[in-house]
Amino acid sequence: MGARLQTVAALALAALVAGQAWALKPGEKTPDFSCEAVEGPPISSADLAGKVTAICFWASWSKGAPEELQYLQSLLKEVKGKNLLVLAVNQREERAKIAAFAAKNQLTLRMLLDDGKAARAFDVNGLPNLLVVDGGGVVRARFVGYGPTIAEKIRKAILPVLSDPKSPKPERPPSGPPDLPISLRSYAYLQLGAAHINIGDAFINAGYSDAGHYAEAVKELRSGLVIDPKSVDLMVWLGVALERKGDKTEATRQFQAALALDPTNSYAKDGLRRLKGLPPTPPPPPPAAPEAGE
Numbered sequence: 001m002g003a004r005l006q007t008v009a010a011l012a013l014a015a016l017v018a019g020q021a022w023a024l025k026p027g028e029k030t031p032d033f034s035c036e037a038v039e040g041p042p043i044s045s046a047d048l049a050g051k052v053t054a055i056c057f058w059a060s061w062s063k064g065a066p067e068e069l070q071y072l073q074s075l076l077k078e079v080k081g082k083n084l085l086v087l088a089v090n091q092r093e094e095r096a097k098i099a100a101f102a103a104k105n106q107l108t109l110r111m112l113l114d115d116g117k118a119a120r121a122f123d124v125n126g127l128p129n130l131l132v133v134d135g136g137g138v139v140r141a142r143f144v145g146y147g148p149t150i151a152e153k154i155r156k157a158i159l160p161v162l163s164d165p166k167s168p169k170p171e172r173p174p175s176g177p178p179d180l181p182i183s184l185r186s187y188a189y190l191q192l193g194a195a196h197i198n199i200g201d202a203f204i205n206a207g208y209s210d211a212g213h214y215a216e217a218v219k220e221l222r223s224g225l226v227i228d229p230k231s232v233d234l235m236v237w238l239g240v241a242l243e244r245k246g247d248k249t250e251a252t253r254q255f256q257a258a259l260a261l262d263p264t265n266s267y268a269k270d271g272l273r274r275l276k277g278l279p280p281t282p283p284p285p286p287p288a289a290p291e292a293g294e
Helices: 003-021 063-076 093-104 115-122 148-163 184-206 211-225 234-246 246-261 266-275
Strands: 032-035 050-058 084-091 110-114 129-133 139-144
Touching: 050 063, 050 148, 063 084, 063 148, 084 115, 084 139, 093 110, 110 115, 115 148, 129 148, 139 148, 184 211, 184 234, 234 246, 246 266
Parallel strands: 050 084, 084 110
Antiparallel strands: 032 110, 050 129, 129 139
16 A cells, blocks of 8 residues: 555544544533442432533553542642532442552542443543533543643643533534545444454453443444445454454354455455364465575
């Protein structure tokens, strides 16, 4: 792929990521949700009405989570008396572990438990993940990851909303990206699907469930096949996503469909062998070295 085509493909991928993988963005309403609390009554979307809320999705293993939560706690003390609510929504960890983490880091924030449903509703990809929500339930800002430069950005995002917690009047939505060739749109969906598979694998390798990423991968790859129904690559990756998700029957169909279009596709062949419990096909031997003088 040439440099120009790579650039256009990257733009196509960025457009789809912004529009789908992170569908919930500034200017949009927050979804309904409900989470149990480590201590006290559960919290739901109804409890956010009229309050400026900082919702931080985190896990004890996520880099930057302790620092971001400590910063939010200090900010909460700074604006004491103003209508700010901070929710620390933990991802798939035990109540006792969360309580121990809070004690170790001297956190007194509202700690919530999430089995992944709230994270999916808020389109969380990456931890920590912070949303600033105004009193009308509209997302004003979103921050993924944490570092020294992000702290000041969080402050600048929250303080003006505290001064005027009402949702701004909706602006005219910007025009969408120009129509792109099917091949590039297909490539973008392929990359999104593969990214979700990799994230799901990372969760599994860390000892957690896939947090819904395999299902998201299936969704993205099927969307790609709608616009490019003969893409062997999309079929193979969809087979992998379905295999990870545990749907072996449908995964088999996808690998078979890929082989019907490309009988030599080694990835589809290996997929079928895995599903049958057979070892993968060994790679072909390297080409013979040329004779002296050739």
